[in-house]
Amino acid sequence: MDMTAPLCRVEDIPDGGVLGLDPPDPDGEALVLLRHGDAVSAWINVCPHAGRRMDYAPNLFLFKDGLLVCAVHGASFALADNGLCVGGPCRGESLTAVPLRVADGMVWRD
Numbered sequence: 001m002d003m004t005a006p007l008c009r010v011e012d013i014p015d016g017g018v019l020g021l022d023p024p025d026p027d028g029e030a031l032v033l034l035r036h037g038d039a040v041s042a043w044i045n046v047c048p049h050a051g052r053r054m055d056y057a058p059n060l061f062l063f064k065d066g067l068l069v070c071a072v073h074g075a076s077f078a079l080a081d082n083g084l085c086v087g088g089p090c091r092g093e094s095l096t097a098v099p100l101r102v103a104d105g106m107v108w109r110d
Contacts, residue, residue: 006106007031010040013107018068018079020045020059031098032061032068033107034079040107042098043083049075049090068095 005024013019013035021031030045030053047054047070055061056071063069067086068077075088083095099110 006108007033007042007100008107010035010038010102010105010107013040018061018063020055020061022059029098030059032095033100038102040100040102041079042100042107042109043079043095044098046096047072047075047090048085048093048095049073049088 007021008019013033015035015037017035019033021033023029031042032045033040033042045053045055049070050072052072054068054070061068062071066078066080068079073089075085075090077083077095078086083097085091085093101108101110
């Protein structure tokens with residue numbers, strides 16, 4: 001992943017919603033980003049249960065009431081609780097967090 005380029009603009013992520021991003025590098029990691037106001041968090045877009053992407057179509061997610069649901073086996077992740085799995089086959093495990101920084105309205109990977 002090009003560490004000198006921002007991932008996206010904060011405004012690209014719906015406030016209170018998620019955005020999926022594929023890496024420009026084919027060997028990089030797909031991400032899911034969550035925004036609350038100016039705060040942005042990110043996780044690798046891989047379910048700890050089966051090691052597969054969680055989107056049901058490229059970068060489209062089942063996300064409601066703060067829960068991100070894996071489209072493969074239905075595991076539910078509480079993003080406000082650091083991506084903890086609160087239901088489904090990997091209960092108690094967590095998504096892999098990705099450190100970010102927000103500056104001048106842009107989101108950067110640290």
